[in-house]
Each structure stands twice: as structure tokens, then as C-alpha cells.
Amino acid sequence: xxxxxDLDGRPIKPMTICxxxxxxxxxxxxxxxxxxxxxxxxIGVDVYNDKILHLLxxxxxxxxxxxxxxxxxxxxxxxxxxxxxxxxxxxxVINLAAICTPADYNTRPLDTIYSNFIDAxxxxxxxxxxxxxxxxxxxxxxxxxxxxxxxxxxxPLREEAEFYVLNEEETPCIFGSIQKQRWSYxxxxxxxxxxxxxxxxxxxxxxxIVRPFNWIGPRMDFxxxxxxxxxxxxxxxxxxxxxxLRGEPLKLVDGGESQRTFIYIKDAIEAVTLMIENPxxxxxxxxxxxxxxxxxxxxxxxxxxxxxxxxxxxxKTLDVPTVDVSSQEFYGEGYDDSDKRIPDMTLINxxxxxxxxxSLFDLLESTLTYQHKTYAEAVKRDMAKPTAT
Numbered sequence: 001x002x003x004x005x006d007l008d009g010r011p012i013k014p015m016t017i018c019x020x021x022x023x024x025x026x027x028x029x030x031x032x033x034x035x036x037x038x039x040x041x042x043i044g045v046d047v048y049n050d051k052i053l054h055l056l057x058x059x060x061x062x063x064x065x066x067x068x069x070x071x072x073x074x075x076x077x078x079x080x081x082x083x084x085x086x087x088x089x090x091x092x093v094i095n096l097a098a099i100c101t102p103a104d105y106n107t108r109p110l111d112t113i114y115s116n117f118i119d120a121x122x123x124x125x126x127x128x129x130x131x132x133x134x135x136x137x138x139x140x141x142x143x144x145x146x147x148x149x150x151x152x153x154x155x156p157l158r159e160e161a162e163f164y165v166l167n168e169e170e171t172p173c174i175f176g177s178i179q180k181q182r183w184s185y186x187x188x189x190x191x192x193x194x195x196x197x198x199x200x201x202x203x204x205x206x207x208x209i210v211r212p213f214n215w216i217g218p219r220m221d222f223x224x225x226x227x228x229x230x231x232x233x234x235x236x237x238x239x240x241x242x243x244x245l246r247g248e249p250l251k252l253v254d255g256g257e258s259q260r261t262f263i264y265i266k267d268a269i270e271a272v273t274l275m276i277e278n279p280x281x282x283x284x285x286x287x288x289x290x291x292x293x294x295x296x297x298x299x300x301x302x303x304x305x306x307x308x309x310x311x312x313x314x315x316k317t318l319d320v321p322t323v324d325v326s327s328q329e330f331y332g333e334g335y336d337d338s339d340k341r342i343p344d345m346t347l348i349n350x351x352x353x354x355x356x357x358x359s360l361f362d363l364l365e366s367t368l369t370y371q372h373k374t375y376a377e378a379v380k381r382d383m384a385k386p387t388a389t
Contacts, residue, residue: 004038007281007353008280012038014039014040017034017040017043017091017093017094018093019045019094020045020094020097020123022045022096023048023049023050024048025051025221026215026265026268028051028052028055029217029266029269030094030096030269030273031044031055033273034070034273035059036065036066040069042070043071043089044056044071045072045083045097046075046097048074049074056070059071077097077122078114078119083126084122087123088130088132092132093123093134093135094135094136094137095123095134097115097119099111099112099115099185100139101235102182102331102335103233104185105184105335106180106331106333107332109184109334113187116185116189116192117188121195124205131206133206133207134196134207135209135210135272136208136210138189138212140290140341141185141186141189142173143166143341144173144175144338145175145176146340148160148163148339149340164339164340165292165343165344166342168347171344173186173190175187182331193286197209200284208283208285209285209286210289211287211288211289212289213260213263213288213289213341214261214290215268217264218265218366218371220238221234221235221237221238223242224242226375226382233331236260236298236301240301240302240305241309241371242379244309245372245376249322250305250322251323251325252299253331253337254324254326256297256298256299256300256301256302256322256324258340259295259297259339260340261290261293261294261343263289263291263294264291264363264367274352274353274354278351281351282352285347287347287351288343288347288348289348290356292343294356294359295340299322302321303321304360304361305364308364308365308368312365312372313372
């Protein structure tokens, strides 16, 4: 592999990376990037490894390009003493572990808080104790509701960017009431961010915090009843994919009026790689990673996915492709939501020279092509099973 240099022209030295959550959606794509395009070694930690088996099995063969550079340790970081030793032998720790499906936030708030705050405490502790650099994955949900959402709908200030564009260093975090337990996730993520930032300020911890804005692509979440529980409710991309695969109307929560920006996983992984390999530019910063050019309402996303899936599958669209459902019916008591999530990209562009490239239509075409090839036959077989009476 040709010698690679960082953004300042210095050779990039191979490092050992302890990746907690390596078997998930983001972790699997990041592992691919590191194996295919760098010389770094990955110590993968997770409870599942299905999404990285295509990397682990070849890595044991001497003719593999990434022979010996990735290993996997099946563990739950809540209660496994091996974690300390793995962090101690690494140069960098990347923490991706989290409960991050909105359906769980108000129905499993205790698990959500423990997973996203309590379980992350040992990771921060060991990184500080052994002077290991940490890249911690947070969420754009820490911003909560926009300031603009509290203004009257016809107020002229609602059009001013400062009232809805989310900036890492200036935007306040505005959550709903305690009874709205959907904010348990955002609150836990904000608290671990504050702890990491405090460790940096008081004890010199080298860190970067990533705030993802709706990263989507192949291997995201699961299809209920196929590679996940039948009663499971994944995030919006997989929910809509499941409906399309089954020929069902897409369910729009509260009319699908919430606005979101979506970014292709491959673009986002480029940003993370820049953080990994440019510590002098990335340390001490919180980075939005999203694509403000790909903003749509959830209803518009449903319409686009319906159109794209018809193209990649050859299936006709339904006469009634969407149906409205209430948030209480879909998510349960205690659900709440933010209105808009548009990232300010000034900081990451200044520090790392990064901008997203893939349009929403292109990323949906790539993703839904994968969904159809991977799941269409399995869903067909599942639907053909006799129903219990």
C-alpha cells in the first residue's frame, strides 16, 4: 500500500484502534474503510459480528490484503473486565456503542440512559487513565428542538438561520419535559459529552466528539421478522424499506412533517477517517457530520423512497403509498420530536476540509438496491408463511 499523508503532509503511521460497536451499521462501514484503504489495525468489540464477517473470515488467511489486521472480541462492555486491557493496548478508542432507535427511547428509557451514559463511563475512565485518544459518537439529537420552533409559525425570524441551523459551539440544547421520555436518549448523550469535554479541560484527555445527522446506507438497522424481531421498530430508513419490501403503505408519524437532513454512510465515513488520521486538527472538537443539502420532510422522504424502490425493483407503486399514524400509536406514550435538524458545517470544513458529496436520490438508489437484493426473497418467503390462528 502506498504511503499516505495527513492533511498537513506528514506520513500517517499505522495505529491500533479499539472500536467499541464494530459490528453495527457505522462500525461495519468504518472497518471496511480501515481494512481496504489504510494500514491500521482494528480490535473490534461488540455483542454481534454478522455485519463484519466478510472482513473477519478472510483476515485469517495469509493471502488476504488485511491479514491479521482485524480481530473481534464478543462482549458486552457493561460487565466485561477484558475491556480495560483492550483499551490499554490501543492507540485510539472509538466508541460507537449505543441504543439508538427512537422506538426505544420512551418505551425503554432506563436501558437508553444506562446504555448511552452509564455504560460509557468505563470507556472514558480507561482512556483517561491510560492516556488514550477517544473518538466518541454522540448524536444530533443533543440539540433537541430548535429555537425557531418556539416562534409563531408566521413569525419572520423563523426564516433566519440562527434560529434553526445547529452549531456545535453556540446552539443551546432544548429538550421537552421529563414526562416526554423520548428525550432520555438525548439527555444521556449530552451528559456523556459534557463528561468527556470536562475530562479534556481538567485532565488533558485527547478527544473528538461526532454528532451524526441521519447517516443512512446499506446494513442500517434490520428488517423486522427477517434479521431482527418481528415486533421491532427500527429507524425510518429500515421502517420504510420494510413497508416497501412487503408492498405495504409507508407509515408517516404525525403526518411526516418533521424535517431531516440525510447523508450517505460512505461520505460520513470519509469524515471519520479524517478525524482518525488528523488528531492535531480534530482533538478537542465536537463535529457535526451531515449533509444540509439533503433536507426533506419525512413525507417527502417516503415519496422519494417509493419512487426509487419502484425503479430498482420493477414493482408498481401502491395506489395509496402512505398512511398517517399518530406518534402515540407508533412509538407509545411519552414520545416527542424535534422539528428540524440542519447541521452547520463550518467547523468540520475549516478543520478537516470535508464536505459531503452524495445527493439524496443517489444515496437512496444505492441503499434501496442493496435492500432489495438482500431482503426481497426472504421477505417473500416470510409473507408466504401461514399465519397463526
